Amino acid sequence: MTTLIDNVKIFTLGDQGTIENGYILIKGDRFQEINAGHSTINCDKKIDGQGMVVLPGLVDCHTHLMEYATAELHQTQGPAQKMAGIANLLTALKSGIVAVGEHHLGHPVLSQTTKEYQEITNDLPIDVKLATGCCFIGTDPLTLVSAAHPGRIIDKDKDLTDEVIKHMAINSDFPGESIFLNATVANLPLSVAPKAGQITFKYEKIKNFVNIFHACGKKIGAHIEGDIAAEMFINAGGDVIHHGHGISKQVAGLMAKQNVSLVVTPHGGTSSKPLSPEEVYQFYKLGVNIAIASDSYLPAHPEAAWLDLPQDYLVGPEDFLKITSPFLTYFLDQGEPLEDVLELITVNGRRLLSNSTENGTITPGNQADCIICQQIPGIETIDTTTIKYVIKNGQPVVVRN
Ligand SMILES: [Zn+2]
Structure with a gap:
């Protein structure tokens, strides 16, 4: 043909x-x-x-379309959850997105396995790279779930053994949110997740995660806000910081030096105010490799003032252009070449998702x-x-x- x-x-x-x-x-x-x-x-x-x-084709290298969005957006479970995941992926495709960096993090109720998620996406005309990890939700006490134990809450000390970390590493296609170094607010109101932002792991445990991933030939990414978690991850040899809200120029400089990439999520994803177009541009000029992603489906953080989004509206892949546009136009206004600006929503994300030389x-x-x-x-x-x-x-x- x-x-x-x-x-x-x-x-x-x-x-x-x-x-x-x-x-x-x-x-x-x-x-x-x-x-x-x-x-x-x-x-x-x-x-x-x-x-x-x-x-x-556009690349959204950080999404939650098949696990968390199915329950929260469609209220589906069991066999219908699969349908909801596919519906969300179709929405992405219809929005011009040809590849997504999707996540299996485990869920307190949904019990689909990583293998089942892989099977759903095998023959679809959209590339779905799956990152498997474990996730701390900022409830009090913290809720921990993992791709290795879908459908239940797990114990930080008993359940996250080296074997389990290895299981996640082997099943991970790309360095997504493999670990949460700060508890996430997820899609919850801050009142339900009062511990969102709290540091979750000690340096030694982070180093152990990084070493196991690297020993399996895999890069590792982390959900991070603030300088403390970012510096621990960079020093431990981590590869990709997701969100990075609230990190300073100084730590961004460290990222550039250690070749740690940043996945920017413009409208939210942590308890901190998202990085503004100005901040992201500063980091870019320091030499940080940057891709912009939607973290769909996710409501906007109240302080993301550069985005005109209704309150409580769940932003999805259909809004990818809307949420990335203020960043693209800001970069352009600073005199960056149009081609370099377009890379932020295409080939930069593809490079993070791909373990081959294919660059999109x-x-x-x-x-x-x-x-x-x-x-x-x-x-x-x-x-x-x-x-x-x-x-x-x-x-x-x-x-x-
Ligand atoms: Zn996320």
Whole structure:
């Protein structure tokens, strides 16, 4: 099967840069040729782009669409929980997202295993990378759950053995929220999670987690707010900080030095005020590798003033452009090249999710995932219906006429 996308402006975000008017040839599930001008080649399928823009598919490298969102958004359980997870993934795909960094953290009631989550996502036309971990919820006393013990609350000292940590490491596809170094407020009101933000582990235990993950050949990520937890994680050799709300410029400098990446969640995810576009830009200029993610489904933190979101509204993948846009436009206003700015919601997240050399750019030989849009998403528009095509593995999977 060959597909030709013709008459488009192409942001390859790769070696070929931006092509003002060109074509993309796809063979099977791979990009074959990208060039300026037009192609007269005979193809099985031809898409006339009519001057629209093409860029790599969007990547949301931090989501909770299949476990926590199913219970909270849809109130589903058992076999219906699967359906809710798939419905959420479809919402992501329809929003132009071709890959998500999803989580299995364990849940006090839902008892699906990591294997079951993997089975659900195997044949879907969206890449679902799964991070397995354990999660501290900031109730009083703290509630601890883990992917290794789905469906029950566990004990920090008895249940988190080296064997269990190894189990999580082996099953983890990417460095998501493997451990929570601060208890999370999750989707609860602060009154129900009064201990949100509290430090959960001592340095030795964090170091043990990191060592076991690394011994299994896996990178490790952590849910973090504030300098104390961030510094412990960096010193322990951790790889990816998720949220990082409330961390200082000094600690961000340390992250850059130790090559620790930051997954920014613009509208919330911890008890602290989320990082503002100005702060994230400062960290970026210090050399921190940054990707922006939605942490869906999640209500907005009351102090995320740069976002105009209704109170208690659960932000999902359909809002990915809306919540990332203030950051993208701020970076652009500071004079950053458009291509570098677009990487924050595409290839940077892909690099975190991928353990291969595949980088998500529109480059011959790469997996043919891209979106064809009327306007530049996140910059010129936040309306996902302006994304006319979502192409996954070389096939149009969303087509809006
Ligand atoms: Zn999260």
